Amino acid sequence: MRILALDAATEGCSAALIGPDLALSRFEVAPRRHADLLLPMAEELLAEAGWSLHDLDALAFGRGPGAFTGLRIAAGLIQGLALGADLSVVGISDLAALAAGARRSAGVNRCLVVNDARMQEVYWAAYDFDDRDEPRCLGEEQVAPPAAVVAPAGEWYPAGNGWMAYPEALATVHAAANGPVAAIHPHALDIARLAASRVARGDAGSAADAIPVYVRDQVARKSA
Structure with a gap:
């Protein structure tokens, strides 16, 4: 399965390309530079692999929740690439991707993902892993004040930038x-791998389905 994935949901900007015996990626913490970096990253990876877009099976992107501008940048690029090359698309939860990254890097069995949502709120969800070693959400993705985060039962590990953004509010949990x-x-490497499993199961959409998932319904707030 040959998959190109992009992610711009947080300060981290990444692209990844996977295939048989191949896993290439680029990652940079670069706030406000996602629009400049994502497409060149993708082009570098394809050139390194010696592939074109037409050699791919599908495209994937981090569909959120996350920074609204970053999500729209990644979704827009994926839509354009998918339309131009007639490729299917898979959107992957960025919270699930973080859980998969924690599993990959630290071998955790259960994870509480907390990401900074700005406006004194966080995106959060708890995950364990199914028999395919894929993250399974224990409940639903939520946006709430840090004090509303609830730890899962049993042993778990934290993931996400929210723990650093709100250390005092999250200290107890x-x-x-x-x-x-x-x-x-x-x-994006974890997004690509999760997407490959979904494509193999026939769970992929079209370019029109590359839509961000914000979780937060209120996208603007007036000052008091």
Whole structure:
């Protein structure tokens, strides 16, 4: 399965290309530079592999939740590439991608992902892993004040940049964790691998389906 994936949901900007015996990626923490970096990253990876877009099976992107501008940049690029090359598209939850990254880097079995949502709120969800070693959400993705985050039962590890953004508000729940933060930013490599499993199951859409998932319904707030 040959998949190109892009992610721009947080300060981290990444692209990844996977295929048989191949896993290439680019990652950079670069706030406000996603629009400049994503397409060149993708072009570099394809050139390194010696592939064109027409050699791919599908495209994938981090569909959110995350920074609204970053999500729209990634979704827009994926839509354009998919239309131009007639490729199917898979959107992957950035919280699930973070859980998969924690599993990949630290071997965790259960993960509480908390990402900074700005406006004194966080995106959060808890995950364990199914028999395919894919993250399974224990409940639903939510946006809420940090004090509303609830730890899952049993042993778990933290992931996401929210733990650093709101250390005092999350101190009580963080104290129950079984280790340090296992992953900070979602990575396109994990998005690509999760997408490959979905494509193999026939679970992919068209360019028109490359739509961000914001979770937060209120996208603007007037000052008091």
